[in-house]
Amino acid sequence: MAQSKIDAETRTEFGKGAARRTRRAGKIPAVLYGHGTDPQHLALPSLEFAAVVREQGRNAILELNIGGVPSLALTKTVVQHPIRPYIEHVDLLVIKRGEKVVVEVYLNLTGDAAPGTLVTQELNTVEVEADALNIPETLEVSVEGAPVGTQFLAGQLPLPEGVELRTDPEALLVNVVGAPTTEDMEATEDAAGAGVVEDKPETAAAETSEASSSDEG
Secondary structure, eight states: OEEEEEEEOOOOOOHHHHHHHHHHHHEEEEEEEEEEEEEEEEEEEHHHHHHHHHOOOTTOEEEEETTTTTEEEEEEEEEESSSSEEEEEEEEEEOOTTTTEEEEEEEESSSSSOOTEEEESSSEEEEEEETTOOOOOOEEEEEETTOOOOOEGGGGOOOOOOEEOOTTTTTTEEEEEEOOOOOHHHHHHHHTTOOOOOOOOOHHHHHHHHHHHHHHO
């Protein structure tokens, strides 16, 4: 995986107000930790870091320059604003060249299953252990020509050399089932509508209530 060089600044102010000021200045609040070091509170350039995440994905490797001091870091957590298109906060993990880390990697489905099938993806990511500088960006599952009843388990996932699976090998990744027919869909709609009692119009209900009151009187 490529490594991106980013100049980071040390933050001396903390709290929500300080974080907002950091973001208004075009930077992202971040924390760098790991290897027994004290956490470092940093500010990363927003546009540069967002570009790195787009290119490398969730496990981006950064070569940080912190006031002239280099540090190699793995992107662990990226907190995106739930509505607005900006990153609120980032957690970074100090790594060393040659060490292995446990990360989650996205699955990418390729190919087309057999006609008349429906492919359901049960897991979007799997956990693997890999060299910190050779983390795969994605792992592929080919469903090309897969017939009804085919299941892909985590243990069947092809892994690059040096990458070890940490997810349960029996975990179901992809399930190929029969696509519902028009008759199936119509039967489902009929079953959903069965037993439904329509409400009486309000006018009819009122008339019935008035007639009942007259009889009692």
